[in-house]
Amino acid sequence: MESVNPPEPPLVDAHLDLAHNVLDMGLDLTRPLEELRRQHASGDVPTVTLPALVEAGAALVFATLFVGPYHPEHNPEGYRTPDEAHARAWRQLELYRQWEHEGRVRLVTDRAGLESHLEAWKKDGVVGLLVLMEGADPIRTPDELGFWADAGVRLVGPAWGGTRYAGGSWNGTGGLTELGRELMAALEDEPRVALDASHLSERAFWEALERYEGPVLASHSNARRFVNEERHLTDDMIRAVGARNGVVGTVLYNAFLQAGWQRGDARPDLEVAVRNMAHVADLIGWERVGIGSDFDGGFGARELPEPLDRPADLRRLEPALPPGTFAGVLGENWLRWLRGWLP
Template identity: 35%
Template sequence: MRVVDFHCDALSKMWQNPQASFVDAPDMDVTLKRMEEGSLDLQVFAVFLSEQYGKPSMERILAQIEVFRDRIHRAGHLEWLQWKEQVYNIRQGGKQWGLLSLEGADGLEGQLFYVDVLYKLGVRFLGVTWNYANWAADGAMEKRNGGLTRRGRELVKRCNEIGMLLDVSHLSRASFWELTELTQAPIIASHSNADSVCPHPRNLADDQIRAVIALNGLVGVTFVPWFIKNGTGLVKMEDVLPHIEKICELGGEAHLMFGSDFDGIDEWVRGLEHPGAYPNLAELLLKHYSASQVEGWMSGNALRFLEANLPAMNSEKS
């Protein structure tokens, strides 16, 4: 069964280690070899700027885009998904693909023009925050739970105008609701689970999940152990099932996908340690759900969304 994964942090690791090979690096979760083992047709690569390496900047965003362009795409490992017409080629199989997103607008330095630059460079999704506050909004771990700033509202508007799709996974609740009221386009939560199953500020409340669905968006069930199950002890693949069931109960069967967060975690779900383990998940799901449902969650829902919402080739938006 073919797979689409909507979130990983492999670029950040490769930027930190210029010698890391995408083909089969031992300290990487996401590699070409493991994508092939897991029948992964498309991986979304987040550009994530950890503050441990200094203040986020546009220069560092560009550096990670360069990692993808030179060490993954131009090296011949993955095709680069930017246009809706290319989804047809993904469906035909035979090649692995990559797509770029930005995780946190901090490095844009408050300059909306940089959003246009990233779009022209092939970035197609933008998460407004990481966990904490930046110039645009408060993140999910910001205790004050503030909303969008004036500049943040302008950012949402500009993304809508040029076709940059928005990712709400790391937003505070207040920012989430302001964004859903402002946006004129579908949104995604690339890597968030159900808060009613596992309470955590990074998970989505039931009404938030319903809101993403109402906007014809997608929720990416993630494999971060502490977003799956509270408490200590082993987290198993079976523990992912209640999150899938809850999203389906809320009307999200056709809006569910996966966003692993591989290479962004240092603990893993037993049996889901890297992309090569996706067949294990498919096998488990097929014991509980129909083949058509599982196919939708593994790749079909995500591909339909991309086909509907990526820009058309050679289209220009001012």
């Protein structure tokens, strides 16, 4: 691998739906970003490819296994059964393994592997992937958690919308189901997997933290202080993540940063993202603030704050953040959290 001398400090993005974009959206993420944009000139403007992540100095990405449930209007091709969800998530994991075989990424599953990857990254710029399951329906029964842990999954978010396990962002305020309570017990017994609280309904969030005492993160969640919707975290929820030494990743979608923003509105500037980060920091400290951009999560560059256009632009946050906080927010806070619990 040719030396690329990636920019420092390292970027860690705690939420990108890479495999979903390839297998469900038909995007070839191995291409340069500008080439992908020319190929998909209509619709959302693509923001992420593997070469764009290398350019950005992305040392690590939390890469999701995300499969959408069936909906007659919004997702008629979605999964209808646990077996279908399982098969589609497995296909996404196989894509990440294929990329690793081709030398495009390195999969990270333990502390030693993280450190060896970071040393190699300084020379070759190859992006590391830590696998996050967003929505737990691919886990057909809670006793299958160990199977996914063996396969390399290190983070599990029980909900997206509502799942068989928990109420979620677009499924009212339901709490954990009986299966969800069993999943919390399985997580308690599986030290290789941490709980992602993003997308949990408020009720499910508190029930999960009551039943599970292991490591917790919110990979891509903003403060409800600015956008009062179930998708976001109340101040008490943010404090609870901080009390468990977790990190909260900021989502850089305008509608999650500015109340009332709609597609087609003028793009706000970076201040909307910085004020969200600052609010979280006021509650739990700058050392627990990170990035979970969700750049490729169903929206494009026109839906990001100015001047964000691609992963490399995340480095433009530096002058907007308080002195001494940029390296932590960009990636070091996530790396410290991972070093604290990875097997």
